[in-house]
Amino acid sequence: MDVTDYELWVDDHTIDDDGNIVTLAKYARAGVEPEVGKVFLVGDGEQTPFRARVVERTGDGLVVLRALDDPASALPAS
Amino acid sequence: MPPQTIRLRGDHPPGDATLVVRGGDQSLSNEILGRAAETNRAAFGFLAISVFLAPDDDLTALSREVPAIRRRRSVRTARCGALRSAGFPLLDTTRHPLHFSIVVAELTTATFDRLRDCFSDPVTNPGYRP
Numbered sequence: 001m002d003v004t005d006y007e008l009w010v011d012d013h014t015i016d017d018d019g020n021i022v023t024l025a026k027y028a029r030a031g032v033e034p035e036v037g038k039v040f041l042v043g044d045g046e047q048t049p050f051r052a053r054v055v056e057r058t059g060d061g062l063v064v065l066r067a068l069d070d071p072a073s074a075l076p077a078s
Numbered sequence: 079m080p081p082q083t084i085r086l087r088g089d090h091p092p093g094d095a096t097l098v099v100r101g102g103d104q105s106l107s108n109e110i111l112g113r114a115a116e117t118n119r120a121a122f123g124f125l126a127i128s129v130f131l132a133p134d135d136d137l138t139a140l141s142r143e144v145p146a147i148r149r150r151r152s153v154r155t156a157r158c159g160a161l162r163s164a165g166f167p168l169l170d171t172t173r174h175p176l177h178f179s180i181v182v183a184e185l186t187t188a189t190f191d192r193l194r195d196c197f198s199d200p201v202t203n204p205g206y207r208p
Contacts, residue, residue, distance in 0.1 A: 011114040012146040013100065013128035014121070017173045022121045027113060044110065046102045047149045048208055062120050067145065 006043030007032045008063070010052070016064060021052060025061040034063045042067075084124060089170040094159025097132040098168070098178070099140060101150030103200045111190050115182055122171065126179035127193070131158075133176075141205020143176060148207050152200040160196045 009027035016022055021042070025034050034040060034054050042065060043049035052065035104110060111127060118126040130147060132140040132155075141148040158168055161180060171179040182189055 009113065011105070011110065011117060011128065012149070013105075013130065013177075014114055014117050015128065015146075015172055015174060015177060016121065019172075019174060022117055024113075024117050024120060027117075044102070044105070046104050050149070060120065062117075 001048060003043060003048060004045050005041060006045070006049040007040040008034055008042045008052075008065075009044055010042045010065065011044060012042075012047075012067070020055060021065045021067060023063050023065065025057065025063050039068065040065075084122065084169065085171070087170040087173065087175070089175070091170075092131055092158045092168065092178070094157060094162070096158045097135045098129050098156045098158060098161060098180075099132050099137065099147060099153050100127070100129050100155075100197070101147045101153050101203070103152050103154075106154060106190070106194050106197060108187060108190050111182075111193070112185050115185055118179065122179075124179075125182045125185065126169070126171075127182060128171075129178055129180055130174075130176045131178060137203055138205040140176065141203060141207065144174075147203065148205055150203050151206050153203045154197040154200055156196040156198070161193075164192050164196050166193060166196070 010023040041049040042052045051068040056064040115125045167181045169179045
């Protein structure tokens with residue numbers, strides 16, 4: 001898979017309190033609509049894209065995603 | 079999604095020598111810094127860039143804990159003291175104990191240049207796992 005094969009751009013350093021990745025709907029590729037429950041390939045053009053599920057979308061275009069390929073992506077074990 | 083208020087963990091501020099890490103070769107480009115900062119503003123109410131700390135400069139341990147670092151062949155690093163000296167406060171945001179936000183006052187090339195000057199050139203990430 002090419003690093004540019006993502007549908008939705010993310011900076012996966014940007015997370016919320018639950019370890020979910022946060023991005024903006026406007027960073028989706030043309031024709032991609034990040035709706036809650038759907039799974040997309042996300043990436044930034046540098047790392048290999050990975051799958052993530054939209055768990056929340058706000059009216060002002062904020063998109064919250066849970067990475068699927070790495071279930072340990074949330075918080076470190078406590 | 080959290081409310082747009084700045085909620086901090088209340089950690090002791092990291093020492094000046096503590097290593098700050100951002101994954102990737104290109105993650106400090108103007109475009110990516112702008113996108114990342116705008117995302118932070120929309121989510122949390124202020125312009126910021128998300129980074130992680132690497133206690134004891136241990137990139138392997140950090141990579142084990144943080145997918146955003148583990149997925150990167152290379153990383154760029156800075157010291158907390160260098161960032162503070164350059165006028166970039168570090169806030170202990172989210173519940174992740176190693177996650178910090180570098181606050182940026184404005185989305186300008188001059189600000190991004192100043193921020194990039196705090197960071198190393200890309201270095202190989204010993205904890206890289208694709």
